[in-house]
Structure formats: structure tokens, C-alpha cells
Amino acid sequence: MPPELILAIVLAVLFDFLNGVHDSSNIVATMIASRAFRPPAALALTAGAEFLGPFLFGVTVAKTIGDEVAQSSALNLDVIIACLAGAIVWNILTWFLGIPSSSSHALIGGMVGAVVAGAGFGAIKLQGLEKVLIALFASPLIGFAFGFLITRLIYFIVRNATPGVNWFFKNGQFFTALGMAFSHGTNDAQKTMGIITLSLVISGYISEFSVPFWVIVLSAGAIALGTALGGWKLIRTLGGKFYKIRPVHSFSTQLTSGIVILTASVLGLPVSTSQVVSSAIIGVGSSERLGKIRWGVAQDIVTAWFITIPASALFSAGFYWLLKLYNASFF
Numbered sequence: 001m002p003p004e005l006i007l008a009i010v011l012a013v014l015f016d017f018l019n020g021v022h023d024s025s026n027i028v029a030t031m032i033a034s035r036a037f038r039p040p041a042a043l044a045l046t047a048g049a050e051f052l053g054p055f056l057f058g059v060t061v062a063k064t065i066g067d068e069v070a071q072s073s074a075l076n077l078d079v080i081i082a083c084l085a086g087a088i089v090w091n092i093l094t095w096f097l098g099i100p101s102s103s104s105h106a107l108i109g110g111m112v113g114a115v116v117a118g119a120g121f122g123a124i125k126l127q128g129l130e131k132v133l134i135a136l137f138a139s140p141l142i143g144f145a146f147g148f149l150i151t152r153l154i155y156f157i158v159r160n161a162t163p164g165v166n167w168f169f170k171n172g173q174f175f176t177a178l179g180m181a182f183s184h185g186t187n188d189a190q191k192t193m194g195i196i197t198l199s200l201v202i203s204g205y206i207s208e209f210s211v212p213f214w215v216i217v218l219s220a221g222a223i224a225l226g227t228a229l230g231g232w233k234l235i236r237t238l239g240g241k242f243y244k245i246r247p248v249h250s251f252s253t254q255l256t257s258g259i260v261i262l263t264a265s266v267l268g269l270p271v272s273t274s275q276v277v278s279s280a281i282i283g284v285g286s287s288e289r290l291g292k293i294r295w296g297v298a299q300d301i302v303t304a305w306f307i308t309i310p311a312s313a314l315f316s317a318g319f320y321w322l323l324k325l326y327n328a329s330f331f
Helices: 001-035 040-057 061-067 078-096 103-119 126-157 165-171 173-202 213-229 232-240 246-268 275-284 295-330
Strands: none
Touching: 001 040, 001 078, 001 103, 001 213, 001 246, 040 165, 040 173, 040 213, 061 126, 061 173, 061 232, 061 246, 078 103, 078 173, 078 295, 103 126, 103 173, 103 275, 103 295, 126 275, 165 173, 165 246, 165 275, 173 275, 173 295, 232 246, 246 275
16 A cells, blocks of 8 residues: 555544544443443443444445546545544634534535645535535424424323333433434445545555445544544533533433434435434424523534534645645655
């Protein structure tokens, strides 16, 4: 492998690892806040399920990310390296600040910024980009609506139950958490698979866009490891700053998020786990009363969602120009 390809793969694995660190909060925060699981057990359970997810539900999302956003003639390893560098810098910055922004948005923004800097806006496949953006921005609205409706349905079903029903909601999270972790591993690890496979095609290492088995193992392992280590600042944000989460809230949030993310994965649509889970938490709380939500925290997260794509695009464009200056100076 040429050094540029190795660097692209290393950066893709680093992005995948940071995605796991970033998004571990989305999966385990409500489990921990509702006292269903202790933190080490929650992270270990989630990491194992995330590793298995891509092997169980295919690689359709990887093909969307790697083959439908930019013209292949406009892509080279400098574009891929700049894309990943911009997304990584944004992820580290938001992790440091404790903001649950979207790694998916950062990756798409990074790709658009690097491609536009390298070949102009005409190199973007508008139909594919539209498909990705619709999925990314519609999924939180769907997460909110499903969270609201599922919680209302649950309350209707258990309206005559004794307080002992909390035992079901607390222990039932073992299954809802597994489902959400499977769906997260399926959707998010595939984004890295798409980038690595695209790099292999660009460099001529493989002749067509077909995800090699070792790429699946590498991507699944990196995101699982990141999840196992956990992002504690983000866990605190999602686990308690919206409102006091009880077992029924956690159960409803995980059920909602798992359904939305897994459905998107099967359809080949890349969605943001951060967005879906955050909006599901808000939808679940709003089903009781709107005043329950600390809307200032929600506003900060929504703001991060909207600035992530342009911010990561600018970072990636900057990295691309630096790479061109470096190449012009030394080669």
C-alpha cells in the first residue's frame, strides 16, 4: 500500500474510534441515568453489540457514503485525507466542549468541503447528497415524533399498573439497549467502511466498490473500542441535563432510537445517532409535559447540529489547501 493510502485508512479508523467515544453517550446515557446498568456493564454490553451489528445487517449504508455523494473522477487520496482530518478535528473539539454533535454530519461536511476545494461544487452528486441530507435532517423529527407517541402508548397500556411495573422498564432495557447498539454499529461503522473502501478503489488497490471483510472487522472493532472507553462528558449531557430520566423514559428512548436507526440502516440511509437519541429523549419527556424539558440545553444541541456541516466543511477545505501547498513545496 502507498503511504497516502495507509494514512487515509489510519485516519478513517481514528474517526471511527472517536465516533464510538462520541456516540457511546447516546446509547448508554439513559441506561446509566435510570440506574438500569452500572457504567462499566452498560459500556461493555453496548460495545459487544456494536461490533456484531455490521455483520448482521449488511453494508448498504457504506455504499451510500462511498459511492453516491461525489463524482469518482473528482476524488483522490488528498480529498479523503482532508475530509477525515476536518471531521476528526470537529469531533475532538465538540467532545472537549461536551457537545453531542453529529459525527455523521461532520463526515458529510468534511467530504463536501474537501471535494469542493479540490474540484468545485460540480463534482458533488446532488441527488446522492440530497438523499443523505434528507435522512440526516428528517431522522431527528421522526425520533421526536416516535418518542412522543411510543411513550403515550406505553402510558396508556400501563395506566392501571402498580409501581412494580418499573421493574419491567428497568430490566427490559437489556433488550432495548442491545437493539439500539446493534443499529448504531450497523449504521455508523458502515460510514467508515465506505470511506476506507472508497480509498482502496481510488488508489487502485481494489477494482470495484465492494467492502472487503477485513474492512468490516477493522471498522466494527474501532467503533466498539471507542464505545467501550466512553465519552463521559457527553454521557452527563444526555443523561441528566434535559430532565430527570426514569426507567420508563430510558426504555422508550432506546426503543424509539433502535427502530429509527435500524430502519434507516436497512434502507441504506446514513443517520445521526446523536440526533435521533437526543430528539427521542426530548420527545419522550414532552409526552408528559413540555415544561419538563430544559429547552436551553436542547437549543444548544440543535445549534451544534446546524453548524457541524459548514464547520467541518471549512476545516476539511483548509486541510486540503494545506496538503496542496505541501505537495507543491516538496514534490
